[in-house]
Amino acid sequence: MSRSLTAISAGVCALFSPLVFAAAPFVVKDIRVEGMQRTDAGTVFNYLPIKVGDKVDDAAVSRAIKTLYATGFFKDVRIEVDKEVLVVVVDERPAISQIAFSGNKEFDSENLLKGLKEVGIAESRTFDRSQLERAEQEIKRLYLTKSFYSASVKTTVSPQERNRVAINFEITEGDEAKIKSIRILGAKAFKEKQLLGLMNLEETGSWYDLFQDDKYSKQKLQGDIEEVRSWYMDRGYINFNVESSQVSITPDKKDVYISLTISEGEQYKLSSIRLAGDLVVPEKDLRKLVKIKRGDIYSRAKINDISKALADRLSNDGYAFANVNASPDVDDKKKEVALTFFVDPGRRVYVNRINVLGNAKTRDEVVRRELIQFENSLFDRQKLDESKKRIERTGNFSDVTMDTLPVEGTTDQVDVNVSVKERSTGTLSAGVGYSQTDKFVLNGSISQTNLFGTGNAASITISNGSTARTLAGSFTDPYWTKDGVSRSFDLAQKMVDSQSTSIGRYATHTDSGGVRFGIPISLNDTIFLGESFDRTRISIYDDSPQQYKDFVEKFGPTNTTLSSSVAWANDTRDSSVTPTSGIYQQLGLEVATPPMDLRYTRLTYQIQHFTPIASGYALMLSGQMGSVQAYGGQGVPFYKNYYAGGIGSLRTFKDNSLGPRVHDASGNETSQSLGGTRRALATAELFFPVPGMKEKNAAMRMSAFIDAGSLWGASGANNTYAHSTDIRVGAGFALSWTSPIGPLSFSFGKPLVKKPGDQTQSLQFQIGSVF
Template structure:
């Protein structure tokens, strides 16, 4: 009997029906496979829906052809009948032996190969010619996401032995298309310039080479549109809508034109605020917390913040999974909306375990002792938040995240997962300043804030500047007791020669040591105590101030001081590195105690207030005040005077250059020199706007600031007048660089007087190890 065949060409590709009597129905006595090279005959048998002994007709033959072709292993499948033998003839698809990508610079080859793999094209897979077109489109899509719309891709398929193919993609990337114009259509309430300030995308600027803000991407555009929507909704435009958005590309594919059409609608106000559901917290307290009143302009941000505040307040009571929904009742005729906050606290939650990860150096106990949320205890949201803040304040970690996943098969238990990213805590610090008269002044220290991961602090300081030579050792154990009492000691040898800083000429060699304690009295408050003893040897010169000479004549060149200190501090800042909110308040006093040669006191107070203006802008207000004097018939020693001027007080003026000046009396004449002698009272204030570097809003390692500094020092015989204060304004840049912290500032004095010494540019840098 002449063989008869049925082919996929009719059945699968073109979808035609099988001609009548393609072959006579028969019972299969044997099945033979032909045309296979790589696949095994068993593979064919596994997918073949008929077997020996089955009766085959046209329908079963068609089903068999479709089943084999559907595997993707074969480019053609034919069934032939040779007497009672079913012959399965196949043409195998080739296998992809290798894929080469040439000319790719914008992306790593592995990244592009992954994109191809996700689209079905990869080495060792079956080659399908139909996939090449979609593969090219996928590669172009990757380049379009980077703004390279002129990219060209040439694909070559090379046949290899053993039914294999090699595929190469030759890529000509072209230039990046940049945004030429952004058009907003339909805005009447706000100017286009104001609205564009909320866009990540722009038409280019000084930092575009770094931020790539002038390179179009669909995710960035969608983010900008959401920012625009949020701006309108936060200003009461409840019916705001984006009608359309168009992205046009110039003919040469180098310029992009964006157009956003919008409808603003009318501004809505809040007519009423109500609460419903199970109110665990009294309604009066909830109203006070959310701060939303009837009659004010609707703000989606305030409504969302209110639901968050209520949820967090319920979390403080142990309800970790409280559900709060704000449901509006909109009156479109009056342009008003009433909101009802539906509160469902859920079940009270407990903490099963506290899990810590990411700490390859820092010991678990160092982290656990900062945790305020304990295991096997009721969940408290404020304790979770405070635990994260305390870990941030340690300064050991670049990032701290705290998650509270629900325990499997439980409705009222969570785990607290603390994940930290450690940073280098050893520090070699180098400080530098430059002035027109003294040139470059250097200093340095070496410290380890987390010795062997124990949380203990050790510092070895070596300062070799021309005015201040220091050799010191400091050690602190922050948990000398389980309750968090800190204990430390200091040993130091100093030679202070301020003549090099245009301060009154003298030389002070000091050797001393002391003990320190810090006792926590609340979650945010601590008391500091210290006791030390030091020996000072003073050397005066012919041009030393008369005040200094009188002190040495009365008390001698060498004296012993028994120094006692006490202080209080309250720290509610959210970070030790770059705070964005909170306060630091401190009052400190030190005194030369009876039993020593010198008896005096000094009291200083400081407040730092970090106030967030937005998610990215923070206002810092710092104020420092100090006063001192003697007792028992003595005066404040001249070497304990207050000084002002320099990078840590009033920028733009040389270090320690402000305040009273040395006077030299010769016969009947008195001459005032340019040497500062310091004073017994000091007042410093700094107002600083902290902001991210343009184009680097999410980078936590850099920060810009614009500041106004003010301050001065007054002597005993001077009346404290605010009109004597010196002011300066300028900009500063801080960077937590991989090689260490860096800070640069440039200040312009605003009311410098004759004789003031200026130092406009200052910087400091360090190296982390």
């Protein structure tokens, strides 16, 4: 059988050479595919633009060849004519059966495979040798992002059966390039060292190498340049400019040198501040939010904050889409700026619907009952922000966002989407904690803070330490009533043995139970009412203090207490975990009442005041005062005394070691503490980021602290022995970390004011939750 041939090879000839068709145009009666090994013939028929019954000529054949070649499946495509049968002859590209890597340590193979997939190379895909160079460049690019500038890649392609290939990338990573030097040239108003401190990138060799960021990144350098620019713009240098940024790498590709040349310009001040536009709220209300005045240094950050504050104030009156633009009029001769805030309130809008999204387990009502922005009412940004905080405080969600969307077909309505991301609220845990008081503590707990999606909380906790053993259970319904009154039940059994502590020796076994109610009286204020009962059995030893023996002799080894409590709490902090602003305070009174054995009152007050200093920095001033006093001829139970010393009260002094001390039979003072009925503590603490950790880490904070405190008062069977103690003061540094193994607290410091006989500890720590 003779065959008329039209053959065009894939490549340049296939695309550009004129086609010489060996036969006159004809009608295709059949199509045959040859040369297929892996690819199904149906793939060719699917892409082939010629069908049986079509009349073909040289142009149609040329288009068919180009179309099949463009699929990327074939190295070569030819079309032959056997009488009236069209024969498509293909030479398939091999398929990639395997991609392997060797020598890679910085990146795992999975990440490298993802990078190669983006440039078209992946297992089971068609192999194109021209893509290998792109693949090698992509691998090198990944290593460049981590400062491996000397990384090299060698590729080996191994043919396999059934027209397949295996590709191996042999990677030589080399050494990481470290930033050897960063220079900022042209700085006059500020010291170069001060400006370098603003940057995330750092020179290698600092004392905190573990945390430093000494690897070059173009993106990070651009971010650092913007940090420096913002620094100048916030201090009046409105013409600041980075004239050049140069990055050079040594020939061995191990060291990076960075040089920035800046032009500071002159410092400008404000000559006037005006409000213009449609002031739909009283101007005096808006003026209160303008925290700058004539003569102040121009600050871009302050101006942006004021623009946002003005827009937020308008949104509180329903102007959800208010826009405030600050327009500076610069006088270069006088080095002054006349500033005008143009106010465009837009339309006043109402909230149409509030939609709760993302709550797969939690009931809608758990979210909705925290909202103080209601449907069919004026939009109020302040109420939305407060609602967001209230939802976050439930502890049931790891993220809460609120979005406003215009209602289609209206100009004065919006829908609010409250999107929540549920966190795991059920916990079953067992572990080991350690404190310098209880030593090693075995503990376990099972808790659920969102029981069956209702927002109710329940828990059972067991702990076993050398000083205390506890079995406790609790249940809380935060919305016992629709008005937000909460109700809590507590049951506990606690055994204490003070033998291994700094306290005079005794042991108690206490069974207790109680109920508490929380009554909200405003957005930030709550009144708590409670009633509790406890029964305590006391064990006294030969070496116990005489005061303890006297108490047991008068009141017996077993005592019962019925106590009523009332407390007021106010919380305006921006976070309950890592606050930086706001105030928390609590005032409480507990009264042990007849007809039970013990009668006493306990009055406590606590306050914390947080003030933001700068980004990542906050100052906390706190104070605590407590007083317990017997009445009706009774004595204060010694196991109800206050103690001081250690983490949580007065750092740099040994746990519970301060206050009145036990005297031996000869009247000599021992090292054991009796505690006291009056206690006062005060702390000033500056929180700041961990050195070297530039990015905010909510789980870890450092601080510099000064603790001061005093413990005194009368106690015993007849309140007959009174003791007083002078003020002690300690100072140092602290680290708190919510680690994967549990809460961790470290403090290191020295006493500033102490007395002879005081037991001090420079390093104090606690790992895990100790009950």
